[in-house]
Amino acid sequence: xxxxxxxxxxxxxxxxxxxxxxxxxxxxxxxxxxxxxxxxxxxxxxxxxxxxxxxxxxxxxxxxxxxxxxxxxxxxxxxxxxxxxxxxxxxxxxxxxxxxxxxxxxxxxxxxxxxxxxxxxxxxxxxxxxxxxxxxxxxxxxxxxxxxxxxxxxxxxxxxxxxxxxxxxxxxxxxxxxxxxxxxxxxxxxxxxxxxxxxxxxxxxxxxxxxxxxxxxxxxxxxxxxxxxxxxxxxxxxxxxxxxxxxxxxxxxxxxxxxxxxxxxxxxxxxxxxxxxxxxxxxxxxxxxxxxxxxxxxxxxxxxxxxxxxxxxxxxxxxxxxxxxxxxxxxxxxxxxxxxxxxxxxxxxxxxxxxxxxxxxxxxxxxxxxxxxxxxxxxxxxxxxxxxxxxxxxxxxxxxxxxxxxxxxxxxxxxxxxxxxxxxxxxxxxxxxxxxxxxxxxxxxxxxxxxxxxxxxxxxxxxxxxxxxxxxxxxxxx
Numbered sequence: 001x002x003x004x005x006x007x008x009x010x011x012x013x014x015x016x017x018x019x020x021x022x023x024x025x026x027x028x029x030x031x032x033x034x035x036x037x038x039x040x041x042x043x044x045x046x047x048x049x050x051x052x053x054x055x056x057x058x059x060x061x062x063x064x065x066x067x068x069x070x071x072x073x074x075x076x077x078x079x080x081x082x083x084x085x086x087x088x089x090x091x092x093x094x095x096x097x098x099x100x101x102x103x104x105x106x107x108x109x110x111x112x113x114x115x116x117x118x119x120x121x122x123x124x125x126x127x128x129x130x131x132x133x134x135x136x137x138x139x140x141x142x143x144x145x146x147x148x149x150x151x152x153x154x155x156x157x158x159x160x161x162x163x164x165x166x167x168x169x170x171x172x173x174x175x176x177x178x179x180x181x182x183x184x185x186x187x188x189x190x191x192x193x194x195x196x197x198x199x200x201x202x203x204x205x206x207x208x209x210x211x212x213x214x215x216x217x218x219x220x221x222x223x224x225x226x227x228x229x230x231x232x233x234x235x236x237x238x239x240x241x242x243x244x245x246x247x248x249x250x251x252x253x254x255x256x257x258x259x260x261x262x263x264x265x266x267x268x269x270x271x272x273x274x275x276x277x278x279x280x281x282x283x284x285x286x287x288x289x290x291x292x293x294x295x296x297x298x299x300x301x302x303x304x305x306x307x308x309x310x311x312x313x314x315x316x317x318x319x320x321x322x323x324x325x326x327x328x329x330x331x332x333x334x335x336x337x338x339x340x341x342x343x344x345x346x347x348x349x350x351x352x353x354x355x356x357x358x359x360x361x362x363x364x365x366x367x368x369x370x371x372x373x374x375x376x377x378x379x380x381x382x383x384x385x386x387x388x389x390x391x392x393x394x395x396x397x398x399x400x401x402x403x404x405x406x407x408x409x410x411x412x413x414x415x416x417x418x419x420x421x422x423x424x425x426x427x428x429x430x431x432x433x434x435x436x437x438x439x440x441x442x443x444x445x446x447x448x449x450x451x452x453x454x455x456x457x458x459x460x461x462x463x464x465x466x467x468x469x470x471x472x473x474x475x476x477x478x
Contacts, residue, residue, distance in 0.1 A: 036316050036364060040079035042357040043071050043086075044311075044323065052079070056317035056330070060347070064097070065089045069355035070104075070111035070163075074123055079316070083138060083147060087111025087127055090136075092147045103127050103134040103153040109163035109216055109260075110180075113358045118174045119195045122150070126178060128165040130213075132158035133180070133191070135198070156191060156198045160184075164217035164228065167193075168243065169362040171223070176360065177246045179226060183213045187468075188226075188239070190246045204248040205468045207237050215260055219361035220268040221314075222370070225289065227271055229259040236262070236273050238289075238296060247469075254287060254297040261356070263312035263320055265334050266366035271296075272320060272331070274310040282310055284322070284331070286338050301338045303331070311356035314364040323356055396475040399443035408441040408474055410459075421459040423474070431455065443476045452476055 040052045049061040065086050073084040081093050087104030088111075091097055104111040104127040115124045121141040127134045137151040160183040167178045175194035182189060186209040192199040212232025219226055223243030229236050236259050240249040254271075261274040271287040288299035311323045312331075320331040328347040333340045392411035399406045408423075423432040423441060431445040443450055459470040 035077040036318075037077055037079040038075045039073075039314075039357075039359045039363045040316050041073045041075050041081040041084070042313065042323075043067060043073055043084045044355055044357060049081075049084075050328070051081070052316045054079075054316050056315055056319055058328075064091060064095050067355060068106040070108050070128075070165075070358060071355060072112040072114050072125070072358045074114035074116070082140065083114065083123065083125075085112050085125065090125070090138075090149070094146065096146065098138070098147060098149055099136070099152060101153070102136065103129050105129060109214060109355060110165040110358050111163075111355075113165055113167050113178075113360065115167060115176050115178075115193060115360060117193065117195055122147075124193065126156075126165065126167070127153075128161060128163065128180065130161055130163075130183070132156070133161060133165075133178070133201075157189075157201045159189070159201070162213035162215075164213075164215065165358065166217045166219050166226070167360045168219040168223040169360060170194075170246070171243055177219075177223075177243070179217065179219065179241075181213075181217060181228065184211055185209055188248055190248070192246060202246070203468055205470070206239065206248045207251040208233075208235060208253060210235060216262050218262055218264060220264040220271075220289075221266055221361050221363075221365035222268040223362065224268065225264065225271075227262050227264065227273075229262055229273065231258060231260050231276075234258045238271065238287075238293065240293065250293065252293050252296065255285065255300065257285075259285075261311045263314065264361070264364075265320065266314050266318040266364050267335060267370050268365070270334065270338070272312050274312065275302075284310065284312070284343075286341060288338055299338065301341075303341060303343055311354075313356050313359075318364070318366045393470070393472065395473060396477060397441075397443055398477050399449065400478045406442065408443070408457075409439060418462040419459060420461075421457060423455050423457045425450070425455055426453065443478075449478070450476055452478060 042050045043063050044067050046066055047062050049063045050058045051061055052058045067086040071086050075081050084091055087108055088102050088106055090099040090102060108128055110128060112125060112127045122137055122139040125136045133156040134153050135156055136149055139148045139150045162181045162183050164180045167176050169176055175192060178191040178193055180189055186205055186207045188204045189201040191201050210230045210233045212230045214231045215229035217228045224241060226239040226241050234256050236255040237251050238254050239251045242249055258276045259273050263272045269289050273285045275283045275285055284303040285300045287296050291299050313321055315321045320334050322329040326348060327345055329343060329345045332342040332344050397405050397408045419437050420435050422430050424430055431450055432441045455474050457472055457474055461468055
């Protein structure tokens with residue numbers, strides 16, 4: 001089932017108008033099915049291989065490579081392992097080495113991810129490197145039944161990337177959104193992959209500027225949310241995402257804690273975050289997304305753990321599993337109320353796991369039990385750029401001719417190459433539009449002063465071939 005955004009509303013909050021994206025969804029069938037058993041094999045840690053069955057039982061096996069952190073696998077629809085990688089080495093189902101020079105890093109949190117375009121006879125392997133995003137293509141056909149790398153380490157785009165990499169299938173298409181973040185900034189990137197190849201990255205300045213780059217980033221299974229941890233900054237962020245257009249809509253900081261691992265529930269209604277609380281103790285915090293963007297943080301409930309460096313992942317039975325240094329455990333009752341969630345230890349072993357296997361999120365969408373829920377995601381966009389100094393954007397003008405704050409303009413915007421800005425009144429009527437990088441709005445429309453009140457601006461601006469998006473509120477007060 002696929003879910004679509006249905007409307008955008010203007011609402012009044014404490015006397016001020018804000019643009020609100022209201023995510024009310026309906027379902028329809030996608031162009032192709034993806035079987036959760038294609039995620040049945042997880043590889044991580046010290047040559048560890050967990051092979052799941054549909055009921056959640058698993059066998060513990062060995063593999064040929066060590067994984068310091070991030071890994072990726074892909075299996076067929078019966079759950080048979082096809083390929084696995086630690087971002088450097090790539091092996092086939094017979095554990096034959098296909099490559100040992102992929103362009104990632106053994107210490108990258110989310111080093112790689114496999115994606116399947118149905119019209120292609122093979123698999124894309126996306127690899128994440130601090131200097132850019134790359135892909136290899138593995139031909140998997142009757143001619144190459146064990147797999148053959150026909151393209152390797154091809155650049156998608158070059159930039160200073162963080163260790164974060166996630167993906168989700170685009171509704172009603174044979175295509176994906178690939179998402180990550182830029183180092184030491186508030187920039188998130190989006191790349192589209194379809195049968196014609198990769199798009200240029202689109203950059204969104206949304207969220208808080210960060211100093212660190214270590215942590216995880218995950219799509220929700222229904223594609224409506226993205227969550228991100230930044231360990232150094234002690235930051236957990238939740239983003240609203242448009243899975244149709246591939247756009248970040250808004251964000252909120254749901255916690256300022258030192259966190260690393262995270263995972264959405266199969267119903268996309270809960271977020272699980274692992275908090276570091278010491279050298280030998282951690283907590284999993286659970287958040288209820290049905291509460292809405294501005295109230296999510298208040299729903300937190302802690303589940304105490306006794307292991308280190310927990311990693312979370314949905315299993316083929318749609319339960320969430322916790323992989324730690326010394327155990328494999330399962331979170332129970334995750335589909336019910338938060339207060340009923342429990343923790344069941346399954347296996348004690350020295351796995352030494354710092355990372356977990358990365359998959360496209362839509363595999364984990366529990367279509368049978370999923371109930372679409374509306375979500376108020378608000379408007380929250382930062383004004384930070386990784387190359388230039390912080391933009392100054394006023395939120396009020398007083399065009400009364402006294403020479404003070406008589407016009408609306410964005411300070412430092414002239415350091416950019418292009419801009420396209422529109423300003424709307426509360427009824428959605430455009431009162432000003434400009435592509436002049438030195439634009440200035442004097443609070444008039446068709447030569448007449450506009451009435452006092454709130455107006456909304458939407459701007460796209462470009463520099464260094466990067467496009468950014470701004471939106472916000474400007475008040476006119478004479």
